[in-house]
Amino acid sequence: MYKVYYAHNENATKKRMKMEEKNIRLNKALADAGICSRRKADELIFAGLVTVNGAKAESPGVRIDPEKDLVVCKGKKVVFSTQKKACVLMLHKPVSVVSTVKDPDGRRTVIDFLPQSYKTRRIYPVGRLDFFSEGLILLTDDGDLANRLMHPRWHMPRIYHVKVRLPNKVYNLAKTLAVMQGGMKLAEGEELAPVKVEVMGRQKGLELWLAFTLNQGINRQIRRMCRDTDLTILTLKRVQQGPLLLGDLPRGEVRELTDEEIDLLRRQVGLKK
Numbered sequence: 548m549y550k551v552y553y554a555h556n557e558n559a560t561k562k563r564m565k566m567e568e569k570n571i572r573l574n575k576a577l578a579d580a581g582i583c584s585r586r587k588a589d590e591l592i593f594a595g596l597v598t599v600n601g602a603k604a605e606s607p608g609v610r611i612d613p614e615k616d617l618v619v620c621k622g623k624k625v626v627f628s629t630q631k632k633a634c635v636l637m638l639h640k641p642v643s644v645v646s647t648v649k650d651p652d653g654r655r656t657v658i659d660f661l662p663q664s665y666k667t668r669r670i671y672p673v674g675r676l677d678f679f680s681e682g683l684i685l686l687t688d689d690g691d692l693a694n695r696l697m698h699p700r701w702h703m704p705r706i707y708h709v710k711v712r713l714p715n716k717v718y719n720l721a722k723t724l725a726v727m728q729g730g731m732k733l734a735e736g737e738e739l740a741p742v743k744v745e746v747m748g749r750q751k752g753l754e755l756w757l758a759f760t761l762n763q764g765i766n767r768q769i770r771r772m773c774r775d776t777d778l779t780i781l782t783l784k785r786v787q788q789g790p791l792l793l794g795d796l797p798r799g800e801v802r803e804l805t806d807e808e809i810d811l812l813r814r815q816v817g818l819k820k
Contacts (some may be wrong), residue, residue, distance in 0.1 A: 703789030
């Protein structure tokens with residue numbers, strides 16, 4: 548009798564814990580839904596502009612079930628990622644464009660290249676591609692996917708094609724590539740993991756193309772590696788991120804990822820379909 552009672556309580560506890568795992572903080576839910584940042588969500592909640600199932604939310608820490616609870620923010624129903632199809636875009640970022648939503652200096656941002664139909668959604672870039680670099684960059688309104696893609700634990704290999712100029716005709720390129728492939732130390736003191744570097748095609752004069760495969764998320768890594776080995780970068784282009792290829796997507800153009808590509812990305816960062 549006692550064993551049956553104990554087993555019943557244990558099963559009930561497990562069921563309750565499983566339900567609680569699905570529930571998330573209200574401010575995080577609003578941010579993941581693309582309504583605003585978590586900090587802004589806190590402000591909206593404290594201002595009394597958010598309701599949960601018809602009742603005014605008292606705290607950003609209130610936990611909700613996005614699949615069941617009705618959340619209204621500033622009079623509009625909030626549609627969570629579990630209730631809508633995520634939007635994941637690939638942009639061929641041109642040079643002289645910043646990888647942010649807004650720029651205080653008035654420079655063009657990656658958002659400026661989105662077709663008007665996407666500008667009604669809170670889409671933001673996943674990671675950065677520096678101002679003078681071009682190539683593949685992802686944009687999305689899927690907060691969970693974006694967070695995983697930017698987290699060091701889930702870093703996917705990224706491939707860059709880089710045109711460089713050697714300092715002189717006697718420069719020992721083989722030695723430089725060996726240093727990079729062995730894991731070099733930057734001038735600022737950061738220790739780098741080994742980087743796969745390959746020569747692409749034939750050398751023309753002092754200029755040639757190199758292919759870098761990175762697995763770390765060090766800021767401006769390739770530019771700093773080349774700086775420290777006396778290589779001058781002429782062109783830097785990201786051509787692949789994980790399973791995604793830039794392909795022949797024209798510079799400045801955007802395309803939406805297919806369902807298969809999104810599913811593959813989600814699986815690679817540990818998110819179930």
